[in-house]
Amino acid sequence: MGRCVARLAAVVLTAALSACQPTPLVQGVAWQVDNAHLEPHGDWQALGATDLLIQWTAVDGTAFVAGSGLPQAPHLPDWPRIAREPWAQHVLVGLSGRFDEADARAHAAQLVDESIRLAAAAPPLQIEGWYFPVEVDPTWQDAARLAPLLARLPKPLWISVYDRSNIGGAALANWLDDWLPHDVGVLFQDGVGVYARGPEAARAYADALAARLGPSRVRIIAEAFRPDVGKPFRAATAAELKPQLDAYRGYRTYLFDGPHYVSRELVSGLLR
Numbered sequence: 001m002g003r004c005v006a007r008l009a010a011v012v013l014t015a016a017l018s019a020c021q022p023t024p025l026v027q028g029v030a031w032q033v034d035n036a037h038l039e040p041h042g043d044w045q046a047l048g049a050t051d052l053l054i055q056w057t058a059v060d061g062t063a064f065v066a067g068s069g070l071p072q073a074p075h076l077p078d079w080p081r082i083a084r085e086p087w088a089q090h091v092l093v094g095l096s097g098r099f100d101e102a103d104a105r106a107h108a109a110q111l112v113d114e115s116i117r118l119a120a121a122a123p124p125l126q127i128e129g130w131y132f133p134v135e136v137d138p139t140w141q142d143a144a145r146l147a148p149l150l151a152r153l154p155k156p157l158w159i160s161v162y163d164r165s166n167i168g169g170a171a172l173a174n175w176l177d178d179w180l181p182h183d184v185g186v187l188f189q190d191g192v193g194v195y196a197r198g199p200e201a202a203r204a205y206a207d208a209l210a211a212r213l214g215p216s217r218v219r220i221i222a223e224a225f226r227p228d229v230g231k232p233f234r235a236a237t238a239a240e241l242k243p244q245l246d247a248y249r250g251y252r253t254y255l256f257d258g259p260h261y262v263s264r265e266l267v268s269g270l271l272r
Contacts, residue, residue: 024048026048026245026254026255027049027050027051028051028052028252030052030055030254030255030256030258031053031259032055033057033059033077033094035075037260038064038076040259042258047270049086050086050087051088051090052087052090052091052092053131053221055131055133056096057094057096057122058114058118059097060098060099067120068120068121070118079124082123083123083124090128091125092129093123093129094132095131096111096118101135105142111132112132112150112152129158131187133160135159135161135162135189136176143179146159147179150181158186158187159187160188163191168205169206172209173208173209173211173212173213176209176212185218186209186217188202188221190202192222193236194223198243199243199244199248202220202244202247203247219252220252220254221253222244223256224236224255224256224258224261235263237266238270242270245270
């Protein structure tokens with residue numbers, strides 16, 4: 001009897017301690033690789049991040065991994081070190097993309113060919129799935145031609161979607177469901193960073209997508225930037241970013257993007 005009581009007490013104590021643990025603000029962080037941001041460092045795990053979304057492993061025909069057959073960047077990331085980071089325990093590996101969106105859409109078939117080679121040369125990470133970095137939105141009239149191309153890529157597979165025209169979450173979900181293969185997930189760009197909508201409206205979009213596509217196929221990209229004077233963007237402040245993260249609780253959420261916008265100082269501000 002005494003042993004049973006001790007076990008019960010231990011179970012109750014464990015449950016109580018778990019209940020006291022704060023809910024993570026985010027689950028992941030995104031990283032848009034470029035020559036100036038090859039070595040991501042940050043305290044993103046303090047916010048709860050265990051996942052890494054890599055925007056791409058090749059952009060504009062230059063690869064940041066070895067062995068793909070594409071021309072390599074002058075310097076490559078330290079992939080083994082990144083694999084050990086606490087915020088990179090579950091990785092979505094981005095494939096081949098272009099900086100220019102119109103160019104990427106026009107050459108989607110070529111990017112798929114390159115992506116297949118990149119997947120075969122994937123870095124030594126804890127890979128949870130793949131991301132094809134040709135972004136879609138409802139103004140792209142030929143988006144449906146992606147469907148057979150996506151079928152050629154490894155799974156699990158994700159794409160990202162945004163809606164600057166504000167057609168609404170239900171209409172966006174219907175549009176995607178008309179053509180997107182059912183084994184492809186959606187990373188919804190919230191649009192808050194470009195002032196397309198507020199956090200509560202972005203949450204309503206995600207809810208509509210989850211209702212139509214299924215909750216397991218929907219994750220959120222929280223834009224951690226804001227328009228700036230004299231240059232495209234600046235980092236969001238903690239006061240600006242916190243309402244986004246609070247609104248998205250319950251969804252797997254990635255900060256876009258960590259190395260460019262989410263400094264250690266911003267992490268500290270969010271935790272305060």
